[in-house]
Amino acid sequence: MAVAVNFSAQALRQRTCHRARACLPFDPLPFQRSCQLEYQKRMKEQPHRIAIKRQEKNKITINRGVSCIMSSNNDNDLIFGPPSASDTIKHFYVCINEKDLKKVGDYISEHCYIEDCSFFNPFNGKKEVMHFFNLLTRGMGQNVKFVIEHICEGDGFTAGVNWHLEWKQRQVPFTRGCSFYECSEEGEKIVIKKAKIVIESPVKPGGMALVLLKNVTTIFDEFPRAAEWFLKSPHIILQSVLKIYAIFFAPFVNPLVASYIRVWEFMARLLACAIKILLYISRILFR
Known part of the structure; x- marks a missing residue:
């Protein structure tokens, strides 16, 4: 007689688990061990x-x-070690903005030579150069400053600067310029030995300049010998033109120019007096 016995799945699972625990040693699986x-x-x-x-x-x-x-x-702009030409030029412009002519003179060589394209004659020697910077700082007033846009340094203590003028942080028109400096060592400091200043022209010829250039080069090509003579000694032609002017035109033109200049000087003084009167009245009224 067969007897059917039903075992619950839970009891079988528990027994199997206990037997497996009793038979198997307590050792983790390879994955768990790793x-x-x-x-x-x-x-x-x-x-x-x-x-x-x-x-x-x-x-x-x-x-x-x-x-x-x-x-x-x-x-x-802190300097560790000997200063370079660019550092010298930066501090030089700082002294100009501060109107400190004594410090400006420390950056000028005794045999300094400055060529400004706005003037006919260059400034040769420290005395003439300092006189030029004295006039410059006076003309700048208290609010106009030099602002350096770019500065680059070359070999042999040379530097080029691109700058403009600002009045109370506002750019003044027609005041952009480029300056090229050649410095030299004097003891433990670097001073300016030579400079060339090119300032933006308020006159903008545009296409007229190109037309003029084309006409001049055409004349040079047509008369090469005369062009070579002119380019070798242009001052001779200028002196001859001035002599012709002094002999034939100066006796008639100079009095007219002098009277014209006097009229404009009188108008400028009158305008200055009118501005002073208006400022005086405005101070009284708006106190």
Whole structure:
């Protein structure tokens, strides 16, 4: 007689589990063992990695500090070691903006030579150059400043500057210019030995200048010998023209020009007096 016995699945599962636990030794599976080994390895290497990260952070902080120092040097124009031509020219313009002629004179050589394209004759020697900068600083007043747009430095203590003038941080029209400086060492400092200044012209000929250039080059090509003679000694032709003017035209033109200049001087003085009167009245009314 067969007897059917029903075993619950829960009891069978518990027995199988207990038997498996009793028969099998307490050893983790290979996957679990590898995970544990990797975890222990990470725990051992973690302090070393933290130290490496801290060193990297310290390096980054040091590099940032160095870059900050370098940027602060560039912004504040601090000089470590002998100054260069560009640094000398920057400080030279700072002294001009401050109207400090004594410091300006420290940057000028005794045999300085400055050629300004706005003047007929160059300034030769420190005395003439300082007289020029004295007139310049007086004409600038208290609110006009030089602003350096670009500065580049070449070989042999040379530098080029692109600048303009500003009045209370507003650019003044027709005041852009370029200056080229040649410096030299005198003891432990660098001074300006030679300079050439080119200022923007208020007259804008545009296409007329190109037409004039074409006509002049055409004449030079048609008469090459005369062009070579003219280019070799243009001052001779200028002197001859001035002599012809002094003999034939000066006795008639000079009195007219002198009277014209006197009229304009009188008008300028009258206008200045009128402006002073208006300023005086405005001060009284708006007190």
